[in-house]
Amino acid sequence: xxxxxxxxxxxxxxxxxxxxxxxxxxxxxxxxxxxxxxxxxxxxxxxxxxxxxxxxxxxxxxxxxxxxxxxxxxxxxxxxxxxxxxxxxxxxxxxxxxxxxxxxxxxxxxxxxxxxxxxxxxxxxxxxxxxxxxxxxxxxxxxxxxxxxxxxxxxxxxxxxxxxxxxxxxxxxxxxxxxxxxxxxxxxxxxxxxxxxxxxxxxxxxxxxxxxxxxxxxxxxxxxxxxxxxxxxxxxxxxxxxxxxxxxxxxxxxxxxxxxxxxxxxxxxxxxxxxxxxxxxxxxxxxxxxxxxxxxxxxxxxxxxxxxxxxxxxxxxxxxxxxxxxxxxxxxxxxx
Amino acid sequence: xxxxxxxxxxxxxxxxxxxxxxxxxxxxxxxxxxxxxxxxxxxxxxxxxxxxxxxxxxxxxxxxxxxxxxxxxxxxxxxxxxxxxxxxxxxxxxxxxxxxxxxxxxxxxxxxxxxxxxxxxxxxxxxxxxxxxxxxxxxxxxxxxxxxxxxxxxxxxxxxxxxxxxxxxxxxxxxxxxxxxxxxxxxxxxxxxxxxxxxxxxxxxxxxxxxxxxxxxxxxxxxxxxxxxxxxxxxxxxxxxxxxxxxxxxxxxxxxxxxxxxxxxxxxxxxxxxxxxxxxxxxxxxxxxxxxxxxxxxxxxxxxxxxxxxxxxxxxxxxxxxxxxxxxxxxxxxx
Numbered sequence: 194x195x196x197x198x199x200x201x202x203x204x205x206x207x208x209x210x211x212x213x214x215x216x217x218x219x220x221x222x223x224x225x226x227x228x229x230x231x232x233x234x235x236x237x238x239x240x241x242x243x244x245x246x247x248x249x250x251x252x253x254x255x256x257x258x259x260x261x262x263x264x265x266x267x268x269x270x271x272x273x274x275x276x277x278x279x280x281x282x283x284x285x286x287x288x289x290x291x292x293x294x295x296x297x298x299x300x301x302x303x304x305x306x307x308x309x310x311x312x313x314x315x316x317x318x319x320x321x322x323x324x325x326x327x328x329x330x331x332x333x334x335x336x337x338x339x340x341x342x343x344x345x346x347x348x349x350x351x352x353x354x355x356x357x358x359x360x361x362x363x364x365x366x367x368x369x370x371x372x373x374x375x376x377x378x379x380x381x382x383x384x385x386x387x388x389x390x391x392x393x394x395x396x397x398x399x400x401x402x403x404x405x406x407x408x409x410x411x412x413x414x415x416x417x418x419x420x421x422x423x424x425x426x427x428x429x430x431x432x433x434x435x436x437x438x439x440x441x442x443x444x445x446x447x448x449x450x451x452x453x454x455x456x457x458x459x460x461x462x463x464x465x466x467x468x469x470x471x472x473x474x475x476x477x478x479x480x481x482x483x484x485x486x487x488x489x490x491x492x493x494x495x496x497x498x499x500x501x502x503x504x505x506x507x508x509x510x511x512x513x514x515x516x517x518x519x520x521x522x523x524x525x526x527x528x529x
Numbered sequence: 530x531x532x533x534x535x536x537x538x539x540x541x542x543x544x545x546x547x548x549x550x551x552x553x554x555x556x557x558x559x560x561x562x563x564x565x566x567x568x569x570x571x572x573x574x575x576x577x578x579x580x581x582x583x584x585x586x587x588x589x590x591x592x593x594x595x596x597x598x599x600x601x602x603x604x605x606x607x608x609x610x611x612x613x614x615x616x617x618x619x620x621x622x623x624x625x626x627x628x629x630x631x632x633x634x635x636x637x638x639x640x641x642x643x644x645x646x647x648x649x650x651x652x653x654x655x656x657x658x659x660x661x662x663x664x665x666x667x668x669x670x671x672x673x674x675x676x677x678x679x680x681x682x683x684x685x686x687x688x689x690x691x692x693x694x695x696x697x698x699x700x701x702x703x704x705x706x707x708x709x710x711x712x713x714x715x716x717x718x719x720x721x722x723x724x725x726x727x728x729x730x731x732x733x734x735x736x737x738x739x740x741x742x743x744x745x746x747x748x749x750x751x752x753x754x755x756x757x758x759x760x761x762x763x764x765x766x767x768x769x770x771x772x773x774x775x776x777x778x779x780x781x782x783x784x785x786x787x788x789x790x791x792x793x794x795x796x797x798x799x800x801x802x803x804x805x806x807x808x809x810x811x812x813x814x815x816x817x818x819x820x821x822x823x824x825x826x827x828x829x830x831x832x833x834x835x836x837x838x839x840x841x842x843x844x845x846x847x848x849x850x851x852x853x854x855x856x857x858x859x860x861x862x863x864x
Contacts, residue, residue, distance in 0.1 A: 274672075318853065325810045327609075328856050331797060332849035339845030347842065452611075452676060465670045503687035510681020514663075517677070521667045
């Protein structure tokens with residue numbers, strides 16, 4: 194629930210308000226500063242870090258995570274959680290691969306439709322049946338994996354490369370892959386949705402205090418349904434990109450993606466309790482985590498410090514820890 | 530606490546079962562489900578009524594049930610512990626390192642085995658304390674705090690073993706997973722003992738009351754003088770300890786330790802068992818015996834589907850549906 198004590202009352206001077214708001218922004222910008230630091234670090238240390246190839250590759254690789262994290266942001270802002278997104282991405286990548294002979298747009302439509310249906314079920318069970326989001330989306334994770342295996346007949350599905358399906362991952366515009374543009378457009382739309390529409394306000398209201406939102410007359414159920422459907426649709430789109438990038442629909446892909454998405458959202462600064470959040474912050478979180486991975490690869494490749502892949506898990510966990518500790522520190526100073 | 534909102538939804542829109550069905554479902558639903566499952570299998574699954582089947586099922590459910598017991602306590606305080614799977618992996622990686630070592634006193638078979646059981650469990654407990662520390666001292670949300678170890682813990686286990694499979698032959702240690710006591714697998718007896726102990730703790734000790742109070746209304750508990758932070762710390766430590774024990778059992782069953790695989794998805798299995806068993810995910814009430822029943826139900830469903838040659842993929846979907854149904858029925862009590 195949003196902590197109303199953090200909002201300065203109208204009676205406090207604007208200096209106090211300014212200082213408080215800058216603390217809030219600093220909490221978010223903390224991630225941005227870390228991002229800038231990492232970019233500079235990589236630029237100085239490794240050749241080819243700032244090359245268009247590397248930038249393009251990092252961005253293209255993180256598009257799938259970025260889309261999923263965008264959906265997760267909205268879900269988390271309503272105070273919920275969506276554990277099924279990784280499995281849905283795998284499922285929709287299988288669907289996209291199966292539909293790919295019919296062309297790019299048919300595949301996109303089929304995948305997003307699948308994601309929407311799963312989101313529909315999630316939202317319905319959470320909003321109307323009142324089953325906790327953790328359990329519902331966990332169950333849908335299992336169900337989606339199962340469905341993906343059934344559709345793929347326990348194997349992987351090859352994408353039909355003869356049609357125009359792969360143009361989405363192979364094509365590029367001004368040197369950047371199409372998927373990057375998709376990511377940017379999605380985030381711009383998401384940010385507009387959150388900050389400039391009534392729906393965005395309603396999402397924050399529901400997350401902030403559900404009872405109050407209901408008393409205000411908001412249809413809390415429909416808002417929740419909408420965010421889970423959005424999350425499903427974005428996971429569907431991510432699945433299309435996954436299939437296009439790997440040329441296969443693999444039912445076992447996407448393992449752990451939901452947790453990376455949650456980590457990105459948290460690193461960006463959105464509160465897990467809901468009621469407050471920022472789409473841009475999530476983008477920073479996604480880029481931060483993606484950049485960390487990229488730097489670890491560079492470090493490994495240049496043999497300065499040879500890290501087995503296992504160390505990468507430890508480092509990512511430690512990184513998350515440091516970020517969360519810093520955020521908790523800043524949050525505590527905010528309320529004092 | 531009745532929510533205003535639930536009263537304002539028109540009756541026909543609410544998907545709530547009538548009161549009598551609800552109460553019955555709540556108190557006896559889990560047990561009834563389990564009994565029905567057993568009956569169904571006795572009738573339709575060949576070789577179900579055999580010592581061997583019972584043995585196999587108990588062996589497979591024991592690690593999950595033990596972890597789920599710790600998870601019940603954590604969830605009862607309103608938290609969650611995603612790190613248990615990784616802690617299982619760490620314990621599973623440490624044990625062979627200890628009893629295969631040639632350093633004294635580890636190379637003494639008796640002391641080596643004893644330490645190989647004790648130390649990994651303690652280490653896992655320490656990691657649990659770490660979780661509790663993050664949650665109580667730094668006020669980090671449990672899901673994020675335990676996510677740190679979820680990500681890093683398995684990495685730690687993999688670094689310890691360099692990702693290698695460590696097979697071993699150590700009858701003393703393997704008794705943990707392969708030994709029999711009174712005709713039943715040892716880990717099943719351990720599981721029952723642990724469930725009984727913790728069920729008693731929750732129901733009959735002050736500590737148990739403290740746990741429920743903390744989960745029910747933390748602010749009120751604090752004002753009532755309950756050492757909420759210490760309770761939470763203890764609960765996460767217990768979860769860690771039990772996860773360590775479960776990890777040891779798993780590697781004892783397999784006679785090999787693979788850090789990549791030990792405890793994979795255990796946290797989700799444990800949470801599912803807790804939810805199906807009837808403990809509310811919001812905290813404030815806990816039923817350890819319910820968790821055991823939940824774990825048994827999930828296990829039995831799996832074996833039923835397997836025995837009837839249902840393909841794994843379809844079994845997953847049915848699993849999901851059952852979990853949802855079970856939680857839905859349990860939730861009726863709140864309405």
